[in-house]
Amino acid sequence: MKPLSFAPLFALLLGCCAAAAAQPNIVIRPQKSGEEKFDEARFLVIRPNGKPPSLSAPTLATPALPAKTSAPAGALQVPPPGAPKLDADVAFEYWFAAGVDGQRIGYVQWGAKATKKSGRDLLVGVKYQKFTVSRFGERVGQWAEESSVESPAGTVFLTGMRQGIGHNQALVLNGTVEGKTLKVTGEGAAKGASDTPWPEGVVGCVREPALFKEKPLKPGESFDYPSYIGVINRVVKMTVTLEAEETAALWAKEPARKLLRYVSKMEPVGTFKLPPATTWVDAETFEPLKMEFDFPGFGGKVTFLRTTREAATADVMRPVELFNAQSVRLDREIPGIHGRKSVVYKVSAPKDDDAGTLFPADARQAVKNLDARAKTFELSVSASHGPARGAPAQPAPGTEFTASNYFINWDNGGVKAHAAAATRGLPAAATDWDKAAAVERWVNRNMKAFEFSQAMATADNVAKTLSGxxxxxxxLSAAMCRAVGVPARTVLGLVYAPAKDGKPYLAYHMWFEVFAEGQWLPLDATLGLGGVGPGHLKIADHSWHDEKTFAPLLPVLRVLSAKPAMNVVTVEP
Structure with a gap:
């Protein structure tokens, strides 16, 4: 099956459902506190069995483990799940402890309930995830939920996602299947989300674990199925292959059992491919017991291992530090890099099939000396600190770079007030570049730096907190620029970060670009230097127009998965 965690950088989505007015509305809520009121004649409110603990609730104590175990080094050490204790209407309920190379990061709850509405049999499935990681030593909670409402035969009626993205803020998308289309709606600022094609036979989270039993295979045989990935609001093809039948012990001090080992692969989305996942299922019950996949974004092999609810929800005592996993080491320091003219980097990307396209070419960076066979190339990166004289004019940007959207939402009092404050005092003849540079200075001086608890908050939310x-x-910078009429977009890439041991990092980073004097020009409010130097390596840019998912982050995940090695070739003063 597809990995329970889609990607570390956006904390994985998942969701909440609501139906169209043509049929009774079905609302899935994991908690009672603070929820809206529903007319029971029109709404069916469903809560999954064994609701997950509140995100603000005290964490649970770590369960005691045997003093000595036979588990291999790096294995998750949790007790086996034992006999399930299910309510009469519970179809299944699985708890997985999640870890990276044996170090716990959180848990996943996956379950389904049977219910009736207006004489109609329904199954409601919920997959809830909570991870705790560390960013620069600060504990960060990441949570997400996906759900679906299905017929007993597996036809999906409703699907959606709910994901925490900022302080008291969640991204919520609801979908209703109408023929060959998933009609997608969002709550609040996410209204107007794009519909997506819905082919026949899409598998929801209720039916998904049953596919192993439904589609018996011999070693080497495969089957395909379409799956909805809410975080990118797309249906993709999954291919599942039975690799082998084997006998192994999954838990310490537990006898070996007969297992079936499957490998799942997702079709590429553009140039991005999710790493293959290996799933072990019980040879007799066909229930999933363990899933494993390599994900550089978490720094190693991610494992989900079935266990008890108590063990799965135990507190994460030693969170994984994401910075170490989501950075690329350089071979030497470059003193004063942000004031340098240019740097040439030698890049080796052995895990990517088309290494030369990992980094785009634009006015300030270029790919040279590509060796497609060795998967190496040189990346030349130059500084930019404002409009370049004599530079050829670039095509004028479309309205998607000036409009207010879900993430870069400037049409509100908070963002407009900050934009007015930033540009106050500029002369009437101020250029778009003058305005953008003023925005960069204001954000740099007024935001609270190095607060890492948010996944990716919308601009209006940031305008309230001024933290992140x-x-x-x-x-916030892109939204403020748009609020004063300057076209803007965000940029994803790498930025030079010094280290104590003399070998600096290239850390994953976001900054912004504005269109001024016929050129796209970079600015970075975290540094506030009036531009960027050759320590900013661009991976992708995006307007976020009509985007209610984290699909624009996929190019970064591609670079993470490529496991690039980078060395400094030349440095221009």
Missing amino acids: DCTEYAM
């Missing part, structure tokens, strides 16, 4: 990390700086 590089993603919040970039979103």
Whole structure:
């Protein structure tokens, strides 16, 4: 099956459902506190069995483990799940402890309930995830939920996602299947989300674990199925292959059992491919017991291992530090890099099939000396600190770079007030570049730096908190520029970060670009230097127009998965 966690950088989505007015509305809520009121004649409110603990609730104590175990080094050490204790209407309920190379990061709850509405049999499935990681030593909670409402035969009626993205803010998308289309709606600022094609036979989270039993295979045989990935609001093809039958012990001090080992692969989305996932299922019950996949974004092999609810929801005592996993080491320091003219980097990307397209070419960076066979190339990156004289004019940007959208939402009092404050005092003849540079200075001086608890908040939310990390700086800066009429977009890439041991990092980063004097020009409010130097390596840019998912982050995940090695070739003063 597809990995329970889609990607570390956007904390994985998942969701909440609501139906169209033509049929009774079905609303899935994991908690009672603070929820809206529903007319029971029109709404069916369903809560999954064994609701997950509140995100603000005290964490649970770590369960005691055997003093000595036979588990291999790096294995998750949790007790086996034991006999399930299910309510009469519960179809299944699985709890998985999640870890990276044996180090716990959180849990996933996956379950389904049977219900009736207006004489109609329904199954409601919910997959809830909670991870705790560390960013620069600060504990960060990441949560997400996906759900679907299905017929007993597996036909999906409703699907959606709910994902925490900022302080008291969640991204919520609801979908209703109408023929060959998933009609997608969003709550609040996410209204107007794009519909997406819905082919026949899409598998929801209720039916998905049953596919192993439904489609018996011999070693080497495969089957395909379409799956909805809410975080990118797309249906993709999954291919599942039975690799082998084997006997193994999954838990310490537990006898070996017969298992079936499957490998799942997702079709590429553009140039991005999710790493293959290996799933072990019980050879007799066909229930999933363990899933494993390599994900560089978490720094190693991610494992989900079935266990008890108590063990799965135990507190994460030693969170994984994401910075170490989501950075690329350089071979030497470049003193004063942000004031340098240019740098040439030698890049090796052995895990990517088309290494030369990992980094785009634009006015300030270019790919040279590509060796497609060795998967190496040189990346030349130059500084930019404002409009370049004599530079050829670039095509004028479309309205998607000036309009207010879900993430870069400037049409509100908070963003407009900050934009007015930033540009106050500029002369009447101020250029678009003057305005953008003033925005960069204002955000740099007024935001609270190095607060890492948000996934990626929208600009209006950042305008209220004036806190966050590089993603919040970039979103607010782009929104403020648009509020004063300057076309803007965000940029994803790498930025030079010094280290104590003399070998610096290239850390994943977000900044913004504006269109001024016929050129796209970069700015970075986290540094506030009136531009960027050759320590900013661009991976992708995006307007976020009509985007209610984290699909624009996929190019970064591609670079993460490529496991690039980078060395400094030349440095121009």
